[in-house]
Amino acid sequence: MSGGEQKPKRYYVGVDVGTGSVRAALVDQSGVLLAFADHPIEKWEPQFNHHEQSSEDIWAACCVVTKKVVQGIDLNQIRGLGFDATCSLVVLDKEFHPLPVNHEGDSRRNVIMWLDHRAVSQVNRINETKHSVLQYVGGVMSVEMQAPKLLWLKENLRETCWDKAGHFFDLPDFLSWKATGVTARSLCSLVCKWTYSAEKGWDDSFWKMVGLEDFVADNYSKIGNQVLPPGASLGNGLTPEAARDLGLLPGIAVAASLIDAHAGGLGVIGADVRGHGLVCEGQPVTSRLAVICGTSSCHMGISKDPIFVPGVWGPYFSAMVPGFWLNEGGQSVTGKLIDHMVQGHAAFPELQAKATARCQSVYAYLNSHLDLIKKAQPVGFLTVDLHVWPDFHGNRSPLADLTLKGMVTGLTLSQDLDDLAILYLATVQAIALGTRFIKEAMEAAGHSISTLFLCGGLSKNPLFVQMHADITGMPVVLSQEVESVLVGAAILGACASGDFASVQEAMAKMSKVGKVVFPRQEDKKYYDKKYQVFLKLVEHQMEYLAIMNDD
Ligand SMILES: Nc1ncnc2c1ncn2[C@@H]1O[C@H](COP(=O)(O)OP(=O)(O)O)[C@@H](O)[C@H]1O
Ligand SMILES: O=C(CO)[C@H](O)[C@H](O)COP(=O)(O)O
Structure with a gap:
């Protein structure tokens, strides 16, 4: 390239499926958002504590927002696509068509949302087993995880759903499958919500003990027997059909995805904090707690060695930052x-x-x-x-x-x-x-936290941010890009494209400190x-x- 010529720009598209809407962004290599779009998604609450969505409606919204953010851009400059989403359960039949997750038999509603609490009896029975996998979800499995919901489907919708089902996806994995045709699951979803171990794989004895031995018998083909780290490139990239849907070129790299809170964590936790007067400047990254605040709040703390915090999910190995253990505290509705x-x-x-x-x-x-x-x-x-x-x-x-x-x-x-x-x-x-209650529980178990990194819709509220600083007594860091979850999704696309050697490198280059709010001592x-x-x-x-x- 001659001296005066500029290198062609490289862009990534991040798509974030939240509880209430789908957002997309066009992001450059330094993590700057060049375009943003959002679109609402449908939700049903057919009865108290039952919350459902439609995977077709969600995919259609992904297409609307992606088309918007790439308008006017040379599509050849888009190098990668990353998805994150809530950890809702998507059910498809053997031909990948939606199956109803409700008594009404409405197959449009084929997603049991993450906040659905229908499987109380199932989760109580699962917890009574005291199986060793429960150690890795804070000692008690949440009704919001996938095993109780799967058992509920087996016990309540045997003929209309369970017997016909061919594929159970976490929503982030559904999206990457829809984009590439590859059914491999992300390590993030399987470890955090499905009891998979990054080190040991599936535990047959757990599924047999809770009455879901069906998965063992067919070698986990319905819930995933090929697992990839978040950010890994999937198959041959975007299929021609998905490319048409999304308004992108076929073949661009598509990443193994992340749950939304984890994408927020990637989008904020690795930023260079020098020059902001923050105590964490001289401390390891493990002193930072990422708090992703949307419909719910998720408190993501990482450690070099596993830390078992009673009542706090994890420790999960490599589920957010590769090579680190993750503990995930949370508040279900914020x-x-x-x-x-x-x-x-x-x-x-x-x-x-x-x-x-x-x-x-x-x-x-x-x-x-x-x-x-x-x-x-x-x-x-x-x-x-x-x-x-x-x-x-x-x-x-x-x-x-x-x-x-x-x-x-x-x-x-x-x-x-x-x-x-x-x-x-x-x-x-x-x-x-x-x-503060969650942070103190994490510290009592061995975490050492000095700084909060806040993102998500609630971080747009200055009162919410100041109260977090004052009440926890810690500085709160906000990112330069308010849509940090989308930066996290774009980091995945950037990694899949091969433009960065590792997730850590992409995090360091693409997440940036914006404002810091200090506590009023x-x-x-x-x-x-x-x-x-x-x-x-x-x-x-x-x-x-x-x-x-x-x-
Ligand atoms: N500009 C704003 N000011 C104050 N609160 C906001 C603002 N925008 C969003 N919120 C709050 O953030 C929540 C939604 O956050 P969001 O991250 O969009 O959710 P989700 O990812 O679950 O769809 C809303 O419930 C609302 O309380
Ligand atoms: O369980 C979670 C992450 O592990 C989240 O609470 C869930 O995905 C919903 O996220 P949001 O409140 O951002 O819509």
Whole structure:
């Protein structure tokens, strides 16, 4: 190439399937987002605790957003494609057609969503086995994982679904199959949600013990017997049919995928932090906790050696950063809880009208309203007598108890906008207190965490970010690209293309620090007291349960 000529640019497409929408981005080699698009996806809740989606609807949304972000680009410059998605369960028949996961027989609804809690009896029986694989999910399997859902299908939809099924995919693996025709699964999905071990493979005795011996008999062909590390290139890349659907060229590299939280982790955890005054600058990467906050929040901590944290998923080997063990704490509803509290309040129509009049989101309006009513005190002090326990959808970590319920104490007769704003604040604080609870459990087991790296939809909320800093007492790092989960998906595509030698190299080059939010040390005493009350709330809930169950 002569001196004046520029090297052709290299781009990657990342696709992120969240709970409520699909997003795509065109990303360059330094991790800058050049184009972004999103599209909503359908959700059904046919009965309480049953949550379903459609894999065809999700794929159609992936096509819409991908076509949008590559508009006007020379397609030859797109080198790789990476997918991440929620860890929902997709069911297809032997010819790869959708099968119903519901009593109504509606085959369009062929996805049991990650937050579906239908398989309570199944997960209780699985946990009673005390099988050794349970050590690698924090000691207790979650109802949100795949084994209980598979058992539910076998026990409840034998003829219409189970007997006809040919393929059970985690959603991220469904997407990579749809793009390439390759049925290999990502190590990430299988290790985190399906009890696969990166070192030992499937454990036949587990599946036999829980009543799913069918998988052993057919050598795991329905749930995956070919496993690849995230970022590995799949088959011959994008098929001509998928290329047509997505508006890309056939043959471009497609990566083995990641669960969405894990893609967020890749997108933020490896950034160069020099020059930001952060204590983690002189510490190993294991001092960083990535917190991916969307519909749910996931707390991703890595370690060189396995750490067993009761009630926190993992340790999972190489499920996020290759060569590292991962522990994944979580809160099942966070964004969804904030939306629920705000939208269910009597003053919501007034809030909506006022926010619309100012062309603001309801959250931006509430944040400025809190600033107006706080008087001389810091905003956070408005909840001195209002406390929330946030487990409206059970506790994922560190109590691993799906029977726990939400609690609010400090209600008055008021239902005005001030009341809504303060309840919203107490809910945001409860979620941050939950993060502190998880972080302390991880530290008690051997993690040493000094810095939070936040991403996901909730990281766009400055109040949410500041409360996480103040309540945990740690600085919160936000990425330069607010859509860090998409950077993580693009890192996968970049690795599959061969443009980077390793996931670590791509992480270091493509994730960048944006803003850092430091804790207000002067408020520490107040939040320590809120934390004390927070822990009392759950203690009291358990006491109520004991009283009511006492004959
Ligand atoms: N601009 C914003 N300001 C405040 N909160 C937001 C904003 N955008 C999204 N959220 C919150 O983030 C949540 C959705 O996050 P997102 O990462 O899009 O979810 P998912 O990946 O589960 O689809 C919503 O429930 C909402 O509470
Ligand atoms: O279990 C998870 C990750 O392991 C997530 O909670 C699940 O994938 C949903 O993610 P999101 O809240 O971003 O939609």
